Amino acid sequence: MSQILSYMDASATYTIPSRPLTWLITGCSSGFGLALARLVRSQGHRVIATSRNPAKTPELVAEFSAEGHHRWETLDVDAPDCGALIARLEEQEGVQVDVLVNNAGWALYGVAEHFSEDEVRRQFETLLFAPFRLTRAAMPYMRARKFGIVVNVSSASGLAAIPSMSIYGGAKAALDAVMRTFALEVKDFNVRMLNVNPGTFDTGMLHQLQYQAATPDPAYAATNTGKMLAFMQSGEGEARGDMHKGVRAMYDVVMGAGPHKDHLGEPQLPLGAGAAYFVARQAAQAQQTLAAFGELSKSCDKPEPEA
Template sequence: FDPLSTAHTMSSPPIWFITGCSSGFGTSLALLALRSGHKVIATSRNPSKTPVLVSEVQSLGGVWHTLDVCAPEPELAKAVEKATNVWGRIDILVNAAGYALLGAFETFSDAEARAQMATNFFGPLTLTRLILPSMRVRHSGTVVQISSATGLEAKPSRSLYSASKFALEAFSEALYHEVKPLGIRVLLVEPGWFGTNFSRALARPEAALPREYEGTVVKQVLDATVALGGVGASAPNDVEKGCRAVFDAVMGRGLGEGLEETIRLPLGKDCVARIRVKIEEHRHMLDVTEKLWSSTDAD
């Protein structure tokens, strides 16, 4: 992998294509890139709901397109073509659209499960597949997947959300190794709890929680989530600082200098704490199962 082939070394400003720009990391990354002199095609499902934000992006020289990441592939292909035609290419794809479905697993319907996977996994998968050929031809480009700490450590009440992020992690990790020789970078961003309005994008299943779950960790997590609401001030991490970290890692500057070959970017001390717990769990699992896993050698 040659970091000199990535978009940030081009003489012309890098061109970003970002989904989920109506809130959270999508919003902040779009504005940061524009204020840094870059070009941005921002997207969201319903731009009419954020007219002030759309106007701000446009006033900074960006453009805003309507994009539903759950749309059929032919529609997404047209959206990618339209975005590419704005400035002739896409250097950096950021898949930031997403939401979390919370509840006891048995209360989720099949339709709810498929909708969760469509937004958080199949949407990014399709957009990445559609944009890769142009990056491959240029031997240049970066794909940024906004994952989650929950994509590393699954939590009760987040079974489907975790599944969607675990899928995104696995797909992106494999893709990283596939396209690295082609001069294309894949970066998984794993935020902990940030002060965004992502909590407004939390969804509950239509089915009621069975009474047997009263007093369990599932009910405790759901109650705590409702109590927190959309108050970002309670979060231990700042979204603007998080987006600066992502921006620097993508551009290979500031604190992100020298990280061109890094596949994962955990964000927040809370995320790192969860990763360390997961590492210890795996170490313990290997220790206690050693007699079993070491007994399978062929004679």
């Protein structure tokens, strides 16, 4: 067991080059993606902004194309070959992707019992498979250069069980788990990964939620799940987080700016009071589990071999 634990050691010393970095950010047509792209540009770095359909936001394309070293690319993250963009940039155009930000996403709410498999697969396609494909595509180049940063914009719903968010939260939790392990595997190459778990922010996402096609059984109406769904569909949900403060915090942690320079090895960044609450709740639940079943768990091992 001790040998296995040594392989899980997450400690590493990361360095960041003292030069402008090239950031590739997905989902830049609005919200966190757009706000982060603008902030990164303002800090002197190069931005490759992407979206599924740039024709819908010509003013943004023009904004990021006004200066030659910034650009806007078409990228459907659900496409099986979405990683080809990174290969083209690196191999054909000589553009080094230093920071990959997996931000593109959408949210599907509903009662777990009534989700169709197609709905589940579509949600996981965007929130898990897409960032995994892009990260996998970027990794050989980052690894060879002995530098790279991958930022995964996850969700606070991946940290806790929230009624009506089983599939959305489940996809985000899966992303967190995959990328935590990915991070352990590439840390020796000075490649760092950061999972960002925002709570509710004023990105407009609360007004763009999607809901399952099936009508939930009426029995759910009086439950917390039914009440949560009704509340979200009413449009009365309030976003407590300030988007611009959130992306500033994200940027500072990624770049190790100011007091964050000693925390480059931290794998997770909760954003917003709600996200911090869920992290504390996770820790409390872990202690409760150990108190209840810790000794029982250890008693299931074989006896230690005699010396």
